[in-house]
Amino acid sequence: MRRIGALFSTTFLIGWALVSAAEAAEPLKVGFMTVRSGALAAGGRQMEEGLQLCVDAHKGEMAGRKIQIITADTAGQPAVTKTKAQELVERDGAQILIGPLAAFEALAIDDYIRQTKTPIISPSAAAEDLTQRKPNPWFVRAVGTSAQAHHALGEYAAKELKYKRIVIIADDFAFGHELSAGFQRTFEQNGGKVIQKLWSPLNAAEYGTYITQIDPTADAVFAGFAGGNGIKFLGEYKNYGMQKPVLGAMTTVDEGILKRMGDEALGVISAGWYSAAIDTPANKKFVEAVRKAYNADPGYYTVGAYMACEFLNNALEQVKGDISDKAAFMKALRSVNMPESPYGQVKLDQYGQPILDITIRKVEKKDGKLQNTVIKTYPAVSQFWTYGPDEFLKSPVYSRDWTPAK
């Protein structure tokens, strides 16, 4: 039975080679892993919107080939994510994957991606090691790593804001640990000192017990939250009468939740590789399209999925829509070079990680609406900041207990 199968597939492969000229007529199947149920559903929906916008902008065709998107709901659970990857690749015949949302989902399918040699573009999952100590040759990321933007914020806090003592409060999971450690590293290297670190569980019911522990001698608080926790934290922070300035992670005041916030978010300074308020023609066009289609500003997930799709388009154009040679396609995917995009200029390093302009952003009210106004831009920031890959990769991956070597 299996031998017959093998024979069959050999014939099929030969047949494939013969018809590859006619391949242009075949639609390219792209498997898209998102989240539609459970706690991460909001991010999943924004990802779907971003992707849809990009597909529509290309009228469903890239490099002359029809693009067929097959969507799967991972429920935000690692075990389901693996099954969904199998479903897309083995049953539906997806040739390329875009997704998944969370880092722990991406890690759950890391081995599977290697085994099946399926090119995958991450629109969101930011885990550092996916493009650092354990790079996957089939993996390319369309967003920054956890710490990529927060290295810049650490330097900015020390050099420009002149803060000396900072308290970190962040979600107690890998993303929170990594982005906080990145911030701490550059902040302390520039003369600052992190005097206290508070890790609140991802499902913490309320933040009062943490807010009241904040050291009163601190100059400012760095709040590293994801999902909806930024809303909850900033609201309570204000109600506890706290006056210290707040620095935020990109996701603490992401546009996806900023639209729900009130005055408590005003003045929060954060860093990111994107802001809906970036004033370039490419971004203005993108923001206009998102506002028109979904009546909201694009944030982390929307732009991440949009850019993952644009990466795909860019790579497909390089190989003229022919992905039969996977190695050549991966090479093209890793050579993505976009002089203009909502992010600004983007190209990838040799680990499959984009080098991005990092903006320092401040929440301000404009036309009655909150936005992340850009107050400074660090151009072409690598995931390794200024350390260089060799030095950077020598130290272990950022974690809860990571203390920078000074």
Place this chain on the structure above:
Amino acid sequence: MNPASRPQAVLALLAIAALLAMPWLVTSDYYINIATQVVIAAILAMSLNLLVGFGGMISLGHASYLGVAAYLTIYLSTHAGLGSLASALIAIATTTLLAMLFGYLALRASGLGLLMITLALGQILWGIAYRWASLTGGDNGLGGPVRPRPFGIDLMNPTAFFYFTLIFLVLAAWLISRFVQSGLGQSLQGARDQPRRMRALGYNVWMVQWLSFVFAGFWGAIAGMLYAYYHQFVSPQALHLTTSAETLLMVVAGGTGTLFGPVVGAALVVILKNVVSAYITRWLMLLGVVFVAIVLFMPEGIVPGLRRLRAAMKMQPASSARSALPVTEERPT
């Protein structure tokens, strides 16, 4: 032996034959992998059924055994450098020891108290897996184990791995049914229905229940070991309350106190969650609706419910009025 068990044995053989034929019936590896997941979930549900169905002890912490065995299997083979057989054996043994401790603690109470103790112990383990990141990888989980090659058979092949898990399911079904029919199993069911009388008759009810707890933990550990090699990955999700609750739902939906109820329940949940979700966005709602429908139309579970329907069709229609059986009245053998 009760004569009722003969059709059940025939049914069992038929079911096993169908499962053996699976790889010929479906051509895609994807469906074989789904079947493998059903088998693993079924082993876990069967082991929980020992407690819930036969022992009348509702546990909401059964994911503990799945998760701990999975973590240990992966940690020992990829991080501590042990061979796959040694890792599996140590993982199963350690998890069984844990079941001894958990059984001891949980049996301090009964009924809801027992449910809450198992829930709390499960939450504590989940917290450890989440917080002790240097050992468990935190929310990122642990990955990287390669499936073993016993006797030169490559278990990376989905079909081979499916048969590998099937061996354990057959073993579990056989040994669990033997256990249930044994004197120990009979006294477990006696303790479920008439604890006071059993004590008066001189049975050591506590010991009987504790041994069942340990036996159930052992099979939970087997499921965990298979889970680790199937997914080649484990994260705190495996220990989460939702995993425990899902397993309990499999048991109750399929039919408590029956041998094959948990298998049917496992198939129902795994297929709705993994296959049907590809076609229906609101599959979670559908799962809820299915559970409510089961309770309304066959409150004793799918397997006993179907059996009752069949009996009702054979005999005069009057017997179908015998609905809403209290779950504990259903006897397995």
Place this chain on the structure above:
Amino acid sequence: MNFWVIQGLNGLAFGSLLFILASGFSLIFGLMRIVNLSHGAYFMLGAYVGISAMAAGASFWTAILIGGIAIGALGAVIERLILRRLTGQPLAQVLVTLGIAFIIADACVWIWTGDPRPVPMPRELAGAFRVHQLAFPIYRLFVIGIAFALAAALWFLLERTRLGAMIRAGVDDLNMARAIGIRTSVLFPVVFCLGSALAGAGGVLAGPILSVYPGLDTDMLPLALVVVILGGVGSLLGAFVGSLIIGFIYSYGQALFPDLAYMILFLPMVLVLTLRPTGLFGRQAI
């Protein structure tokens, strides 16, 4: 010194929140012996209904009322159509209440999109109350007040009214209560409806502190269970004291033993249940 005062206040406020969450759960559980695993979902749905009411122009206070009435009505329907058939079948109750919780949770994602939502609070309760260097949110002080008022009202209901006497008789010995002519077919729907309404109103009330998001239901349900189990079955006093104790354990524990943050509520529960299976205030084993 400051630490103990402020964390004590935090604990008191969080405990009050827990009592608002758990009182309805305890009432239903004590009388009907139903472990209502949809209680967290009722709480979340109440909060969502509340924000929609406020978005439509209702005041915060009206929104609490609407949330309570809506979820109370839902509870009455569920009791009438489903739970009534399942008396004395704990496993069928587990299955059906979890099934309903799945349905409600997914319906909320469907209707309210899964975006995390803040719940606005009345302007006059915003901000902090200051004494010396201490600052504490006015809204939390208000929640503490509400919890004590609710406890008093429930106490009055149970101890001073005819309905309360019937409930107490039912909690003590259901068969005996039936024997002396208390009609459980009337009593159960009333209590289930009241318990659900408390969950719905509680969701709106807790909203300004917790916000509303998918997953709020599963975050809160174990807390309700912990409170009721620790306090003991069917005891209003137990649920009240249990809530406050858990509130204090939570706030001091999180601050003093951050590494135990995930188990700070469950370790004490295992201890109490293994040493005293009736809970702290229960008279009968649970």
